[in-house]
Amino acid sequence: MEPLEAVDALARRARAETPPQTDVNVGAVLRAARAEPPWRLTPLAWSAAVSALAACAILTLALHSNKSTTVDPITPLFNAAEVQMP
C-alpha cells in the first residue's frame, strides 16, 4: 500500500473519533471581549502598519547614507588646478 493511501485510510478512521466537549463560560467570553482595547488592529492593518514603518526606516537610512557618502565633484578639481598652476 502506498503511504498516502495508508494516510487516507488512517484519516477515515480518525474521523470516527469523538472529540472531548468543552463548557464555554459565556460570562468570561463577554468580559474578555469587552476588555479588548478598542484600537486593536486586524492582521491586515498590522501588516500595513509594519510595512509603512519599514518603508519609512528604509527611506531614512537611504537619505542618511546618501548625505554621508556624497562626493563633491567640484572642489578636488579646483585643488588639482591650483596645484598645477605655475
Place this chain on the structure above:
Amino acid sequence: MTIVSQPRGMEDERVALAEMPSLSAGGKESDELDLLQCRQVLAGDNQACADLFKRHEARIARLMWRFTRDRGTQAELVHEVFVQVYLSLPRFRPHRAPFEHWLFRIATRVGYQFWKAQARRRRMLPLDDFDPAAATAADRIDPTAAAETLHRLLAQLPSADRLVLTLMYFEDCSMKEIARRTGWNETLVKMRAYRARKRLKRIIEQNRMTEFLTGISHGTT
C-alpha cells in the same frame, strides 16, 4: 432578558442590523434562529449570546480538537473563537454567508493563528519520540490512536499545508469548502493540498512509517 452593554461598533452598525434578511424563503430553521439571536446579541441581549454560543459550541469544540490534542488548549481556543465572534459580530453580513459558515471561518483562523504562534515558538510534536508499536499495541483500530497518529504526522508540515490537510482529512472538507473556510482561492488550496501530500509522503518514507501505517490501515478496513 438582560440587557447590558453592547459589542463595540454597534452604533455604527444599525444599517447592518436592518440589512439582515429573513431566511424564511429557503433557509433552514437554525439559520433563522442564528439571525434572530445575532440581532438580539447586537441589541445587547446576553442571554441570546449565551444561547447562540451554546448551540454552536459542540461543533466548534470538535473543530478546535483538530488543532490541538490538549483539552486545556482546546477550551482556550473555543473561548478565543467566541471572543472573536462577539467582537466581529457587528461586521457580520448575513447576505454574504450563513452565520455558521462565518463562524467556522473565524474558528479556522483562530486555529491557524494558534499553529503559527506554536511554530514561532518551535513547539512541534516530534516524531522521534513517537513509538508506533506502543501507540497501536492496545488497539490498532482505535479512532483516537488513529487521530493522534495523523495529528502528529500533520504537525511536521508547515502551518498552511497542515491546515489544508487537516480540513481535508479530519473534517472531510472538499477543496471548495477549504477555500471558503480559509479565505484562500480554490486554485491555491488545490496546489497546497498537492504539495502538502507530497511532503507528507516524503516524511513518512524518511521516518520509515509506511509499514506501520499500512498495518493500521489494514486494521481499519
